[in-house]
Amino acid sequence: MSEHDPTNHDPANSEPDTESELRDRVESALRAVRDPDADVDVFEAGLVESIAVDGASVTVRAAVSEFDDANATRVMRAMAQAVRDVPAVEGAHVEPVSPSSGDGATGVDAFDTVIAVASAKGGVGKSTVSTGLACALAGERPAGLFDADIHGPNVPSLLDVEGPVHSDDEGHPLPVSVGGSDASLDVMSVGLMESGAPLAWRGAMAHDALTELFADTAWSADDTLVLDLPPGTGDVVLTTLQEISVDGVVVVTTPFESSLDDTARSIELFRDNGVPVLGAVVNMGEFACPSCGDTHQLFPGETAGERLDATVLAELPFSPRFQETPAPGDTGSAFETLAESVSEAAATAWDVDAPDDALDIRGDPPERRKERVAERFTALASGEAFALVSDRDPTPVRRFLGGLTDRDPAEIDGFSVERRTPNDWLLTATKP
Numbered sequence: 001m002s003e004h005d006p007t008n009h010d011p012a013n014s015e016p017d018t019e020s021e022l023r024d025r026v027e028s029a030l031r032a033v034r035d036p037d038a039d040v041d042v043f044e045a046g047l048v049e050s051i052a053v054d055g056a057s058v059t060v061r062a063a064v065s066e067f068d069d070a071n072a073t074r075v076m077r078a079m080a081q082a083v084r085d086v087p088a089v090e091g092a093h094v095e096p097v098s099p100s101s102g103d104g105a106t107g108v109d110a111f112d113t114v115i116a117v118a119s120a121k122g123g124v125g126k127s128t129v130s131t132g133l134a135c136a137l138a139g140e141r142p143a144g145l146f147d148a149d150i151h152g153p154n155v156p157s158l159l160d161v162e163g164p165v166h167s168d169d170e171g172h173p174l175p176v177s178v179g180g181s182d183a184s185l186d187v188m189s190v191g192l193m194e195s196g197a198p199l200a201w202r203g204a205m206a207h208d209a210l211t212e213l214f215a216d217t218a219w220s221a222d223d224t225l226v227l228d229l230p231p232g233t234g235d236v237v238l239t240t241l242q243e244i245s246v247d248g249v250v251v252v253t254t255p256f257e258s259s260l261d262d263t264a265r266s267i268e269l270f271r272d273n274g275v276p277v278l279g280a281v282v283n284m285g286e287f288a289c290p291s292c293g294d295t296h297q298l299f300p301g302e303t304a305g306e307r308l309d310a311t312v313l314a315e316l317p318f319s320p321r322f323q324e325t326p327a328p329g330d331t332g333s334a335f336e337t338l339a340e341s342v343s344e345a346a347a348t349a350w351d352v353d354a355p356d357d358a359l360d361i362r363g364d365p366p367e368r369r370k371e372r373v374a375e376r377f378t379a380l381a382s383g384e385a386f387a388l389v390s391d392r393d394p395t396p397v398r399r400f401l402g403g404l405t406d407r408d409p410a411e412i413d414g415f416s417v418e419r420r421t422p423n424d425w426l427l428t429a430t431k432p
């Protein structure tokens with residue numbers, strides 16, 4: 001296995017080293033292990049998903065889900081024994097790959113839900129909220145955390161993890177797995193890269209590295225990804241939100257006047273760019289004094305709820321407990337409650353709010369779509385409203401509607417197309 005170099009992930013280009021020699025020896029040892037159901041070796045049977053070598057430690061991911069428990073255990077034990085018998089191997093781990101774990105899928109598309117965490121200003125606790133939220137989610141479902149803050153990636157230090165990032169045998173960067181007592185979290189960050197020096201990553205190089213990690217990371221989690229964005233609403237943030245279909249953004253702010261003003265503007269900007277705002281986390285608004293026991297408001301005045309056009313999902317006090325390293329599945333109630341609210345908001349953020357009588361052609365084959373649109377539109381009386389829900393951008397339908405009425409498409413009044421979810425559009429028009 002090679003350490004992952006963000007500028008060159010082609011394993012063919014990496015220097016052969018002792019790790020790759022060890023890998024070869026592991027491979028030939030594994031060839032002696034047979035598939036219990038067919039008389040072929042485990043490679044021919046497609047049972048070896050990947051082999052990762054880290055120093056003298058070897059991890060094999062085995063696709064054994066087709067076997068019953070007894071045979072799966074038998075074949076995994078035989079693989080582990082074969083690897084262990086290779087001289088120079090000091091640790092052998094064989095992990096089953098389950099079909100529901102998302103193994104094999106790369107990039108952020110592997111996740112059902114992607115939640116971005118943003119802030120208008122730096123230092124307001126965005127990464128603290130991202131890590132706490134991701135750790136709380138990991139207690140409930142397979143979750144990942146992507147630190148996209150290229151110029152100040154502090155997720156690794158908040159979680160107390162280090163790189164380097166390794167690649168699987170296809171060159172896909174592997175996330176670092178952070179373990180809690182009974183949950184784990186996949187973590188990827190430019191701050192984990194061995195070549196590190198993220199502050200030196202500027203412009204195109206930083207963007208390329210990030211794009212590659214977005215597209216290629218071989219996550220093992222597949223349910224929810226938390227994306228820790230850089231502070232502000234600059235290029236990296238907006239490009240990222242364009243490149244990745246996020247389900248929504250959580251905005252972190254302090255209740256300080258100018259922070260609220262900037263946050264209100266960011267919320268508007270996200271909405272203008274078609275990104276649903278799931279809500280705001282108001283951080284460090286009060287302080288519970290350990291000496292007198294009283295709670296002090298640090299920023300008295302108008303509340304965040306009054307200033308922001310967004311649901312306040314959580315208000316976190318200034319507390320040393322938020323400076324501790326969170327563990328996946330063991331974060332305390334504040335982040336657990338936040339995780340619940342965020343999941344609920346994400347589930348409904350993209351609801352297609354279409355009129356009851358809208359024609360829904362999602363999933364129809366292309367010929368059937370045209371037929372159904374023609375049927376419905378021609379049956380309308382002049383001046384009646386037409387609404388269509390589609391899983392493709394229906395802008396070209398304007399021409400088709402024009403053809404149906406022998407009119408110039410420009411004469412279709414009230415024609416509008418809105419993208420309501422990453423995959424759903426609503427078209428409305430009035431029959432001429």
Ligand SMILES: Nc1ncnc2c1ncn2[C@@H]1O[C@H](COP(=O)(O)OP(=O)(O)OP(=O)(O)O)[C@@H](O)[C@H]1O
Binds near residue numbers: 126154
């Ligand atoms: N509620 C809180 N109570 C106490 N300390 C906090 C709280 N929230 C954040 N902090 C501390 O504030 C510091 C900044 O937090 P964090 O790194 O999460 O901010 P950020 O907005 O991500 O910063 P950056 O702009 O650098 O990305 C950290 O030391 C963190 O431990």
